[in-house]
Amino acid sequence: QRTADEPLHVGVIPNISPDQQRAHYEPFRAYLEGRLQRKVELFVAADYAGVVTALTAKKIDLAYLGGLSYVQAREKSAVTPLVSEVDQETGTPEYLAAIVVPKDSSARSVRDVVARGSRFAFGDVSSTSGSLYPRAMIVEAGARCEPGDLTRCPPLKSVRFTGGHDATARAVLSGSVDAGGIELRILHRLERQGTVPKGGLRVVGTHKVMGYPWVAREGLDGNIRSAITDAFLAIKDAKLLDLLRAKAYVRVSGVHYADVRTKAAELGLLAEQGR
Amino acid sequence: MRIELADVTVRFGDQTVLEDIHLTVAAGERVALLGPSGAGKTTLLRVIVGAVPPVTGWIRVDGLDPFGSRSEVTALRRSIGCVRQRDDLVPGMTARTNILAAAAYQWRLIDWLTVLRGAVPRRYVRRLTELARRHEIEQLLPASVERLSGGQRQRVALVRALLTEPLLLLADEATSGLDPVRAAEVIEHLLQTEATVVATTHDLAVASCFERVVALRHGRVVFDGAVPEADDLSRIYGRALVAERVT
Amino acid sequence: MRIELADVTVRFGDQTVLEDIHLTVAAGERVALLGPSGAGKTTLLRVIVGAVPPVTGWIRVDGLDPFGSRSEVTALRRSIGCVRQRDDLVPGMTARTNILAAAAYQWRLIDWLTVLRGAVPRRYVRRLTELARRHEIEQLLPASVERLSGGQRQRVALVRALLTEPLLLLADEATSGLDPVRAAEVIEHLLQTEATVVATTHDLAVASCFERVVALRHGRVVFDGAVPEADDLSRIYGRALVAERVT
């Protein structure tokens, strides 16, 4: 496979980036290169599917993925999570997924949402906080979601995928759906930006989600792995941390994502056929 | 319609195709345009109708400038009928629609609907029937023009030019591809109309039916008068041979 | 090349265009095909070259079936030269390339490269120069064919048909659009070649240069022999008028 002097290929999905800076990961790349003493090539992709495919095909060495995408990749190839970020809002590696309704909705809880047969919107199918956990929450609240056909969850009247968190927020706001699943910190960000009026959406339920892991591909040399882990743990530069939307980094392993994995398997979000 | 050309010169690139043409055709006059291939006959007709701008010169047709304002040009062109040397029927339409299309600028809504139904608008029924009978294309009217033979197409184009009863008829080799009987009939018909006629031809028998013959050679008028004699012909074509061949 | 047609009938839809044609043309014979417009002249030529399949009949050209196996057809067609009634030069190419393209099946790689450079492959230089001089199109060779006048295009098409020195020359109104001098020269040239010639024409003067005239009417042969007399002509065209007009 790869030799030591070949560059390290890193795949990144821009999750949320700081308000001031754009998704311009050059400082991060330079940092990593400096720490690892080897060339780093960074690919910023807009979609998990591409990064996961490249990771499991061993075309990239390190990837920044959502929890769900990680367990999907784990199904196909022995990838390992190295570190995850400490969230700036919660102060823990976990962040929050939420179910929201319009402010004048009479629904007070997720159970209300389900019981009323609402029209429901998820974000991107493969989003942990916009799809997996909201789905888990409504199932807990009594919806009977089919693992085969993801668009049927009786008694919910209809289930749609909007493709993104902001689209979900807009859909709920405009009333084209009655409730939606969204990542809470993104909702806050949208409120700060003014895209969503403050208080326009009401949170009726939240669930903790294990943070985004940095994942190493199958067969990546152990020395490099630990060097990468150390590099993340050693980030002190506030600007760099801000760019990565983290307070700090903590070591993680597969067990941290066991819950994600079980839920995904139950709800049909893992490919049934495995490899 | 009276045609006046003064000092008309046409160039394509650095090739001078018409040089210093002075020509006046009185209203109602019938002129045959003779000349060897490449002499500029087609170009002259195109200048008159406003399709080829001369580099210098002065042109009036019935007092109107074919390169003048849009309304002037439109008014002028509506009284012109053209039979062109190059085959110019609209493929994919029937012969009938091709003919009627020549008058489309006069159509009212009802005419459009009638033609869409594949029929002939009432105001054109008489004239079309008469013309079609005269040139024996009645059978061919409903056929798509791709199916017609060369001579049949030629007659369709002729009937199309005559449909609007033009005041000026520009006929560019209107009898080529027609058998001698038809050719004679066509010329007879052209000469019967009230229109001013300018017709190019290579057929000396045809030319001899016209009261006036203008001959071009290398873009210049080399003969203008009644039907040319044998020595005029050798001036026109540049060879004595002509006299021999044309019995 | 010897042409034999027996019992050939052609229909388009329910219209019978050629009926029961029996015709034999000996190798080297020159035949003029006469007939009113729509008689089936063009169709007959197209049958001989294998472009229109008859519904019944038997056709052999030099013993080969123009509707036979691919190799048979190819061998046959390579000895045929065509001048078609409808304008068929390839637009966007120069006159020179148009002419050379007729021989493209004989090109070697070097010829392709030469033509791509805009020059004439050596093996065609002599013949092309000679033909172009004879029909006075030397000046026109480098011009794009859209720029040419009707008669100029006609001559280019003629030179194209002659370039390959065909054994059978099918000329569909090859002199239409040409002035009398040129027309005479073209016919003279056709008759000088060694080829079997079948030429349609509406020009009786042209027909009279041929040793044999075949006339069609409504798809049937109505005359076959030497140059027709006036009463034959009225049989061909269906009117006595002809005799009067052709002086």
Place this chain on the structure above:
Amino acid sequence: MMTELPPRRRALRWTLAIGAAVMAGWAISGTGVGPASLLAGREGAADIISGLFPPDLDGDLLSRVAVAALETVQISVAAMVLSMAIGLPLALLIAANVEAPRWISGVARGTATLLRSVHELLWALLFVAAVGLGPAAGVYAIGLHSAGVVAKLCSEQLEAVDRAPVETMKLTGGSRLTCALLGILPQARANIASQLLYQWECAIRSSIVIGFVGAGGIGQALAIALRLFRYQELATLIAAVAILVVCVDRMSKSLRGRLGATTRWMAPVRPSYERSTP
């Protein structure tokens, strides 16, 4: 192509050819395209492809796919209605030989360029905000984008007609409208019809992208299957799209034949006529 050109144009032609070659070289080397990397990666590709087989032919899935396909057809047809309503008039205004007043045709050209240079995905964003999630947003998004393409492609088909017949109409007094309707359109209609059918095909394919933002149809199913790496299901869906595309392609072919766009070609080499020896 094979003209003896004046030296100036000849030089220009060479410059252009060399420029194009250099550009191609720059692009290929810059993007790292090459057979080596493809060969090296054939395993990864083979993995994915083998993952596609056998396609999932489960009855339940098939019936869902059928419903989704119907929805896709519905979306694409509605989008085509919209795009024809907007695109065809624009095409008429743009085509140079229709000779619409210069400023009008300039505006039409600008509009068409704008419509088609904004990607369906971005139009979808706008219309999801306006009319909410669902097929309607998809229809507007695809329809508007496609209107721009229809305007461009059809105007070129209009421009490609033989000009002699149109010129004759014009020279004998035909107005711009009659020339367009009776001279240009009848000549171009077969090619326009086939461009429209091609656009329909594109609309069907575009609904895949639009499925990603929740417009429904096969697109949505594809998006889900893709995101969840359900390759066998993906294979079924790809096949469904391919079948739709093939159907439209067939229609297009037969329609072109009927309208006479394809050269009704020469006699068959072996016709089925009776041969009687004389």
Place this chain on the structure above:
Amino acid sequence: MMTELPPRRRALRWTLAIGAAVMAGWAISGTGVGPASLLAGREGAADIISGLFPPDLDGDLLSRVAVAALETVQISVAAMVLSMAIGLPLALLIAANVEAPRWISGVARGTATLLRSVHELLWALLFVAAVGLGPAAGVYAIGLHSAGVVAKLCSEQLEAVDRAPVETMKLTGGSRLTCALLGILPQARANIASQLLYQWECAIRSSIVIGFVGAGGIGQALAIALRLFRYQELATLIAAVAILVVCVDRMSKSLRGRLGATTRWMAPVRPSYERSTP
């Protein structure tokens, strides 16, 4: 269009027309497209649109956009090289008037349909597995898809040429190859060139979808801006794409003019010739 048809064909025509109308009605009502919903939603749309203004014209961003645009051009040019290399030979084989042996043209047609009915996004997936993230995957994805489209569109342009010149070549012994190269291609080249330039335009736009594979260029920037809800940045990027598209459109227009695809139209109504009164 305006033919007196035999009753059978006439009935067929009516059936088709009514069928099309019914289908359109079904599609429109089924997708809920209509002016009412648009009117109701104009605020949402206005919100998004106003969010786009003012476009972000920050110097740093602009320079990054310029680099991205260059990258996009690079990707799209490389993709075009690929798609021409595959698509043009297929087009020749498919075109009915080239008369390639039936089974070969059938295979070519099938290949082209397959290539283009698989969406770029799915091709991208395959090539990400093969060559990893990056521009190369994007080039292959766009190139292959586009090859299918090139094959279809160009084969139709080949079929649309005047058949008389080709027939003459054929009747005097021309082989299929010489007929294609000397009879068909020269007639179609202007329209083929413009179809290729249109495909280039499409390749530029497709690179948006290809942001998926981290291929770089404006596509990636757009995808990211979309993901991060940066609408003002999005506006800048949309404008950049539009500018590229306009440039290609201009090139296409001038090339068509040069190659003579557009009717070099009649004399201007007011030419600038000297008028001397006699």
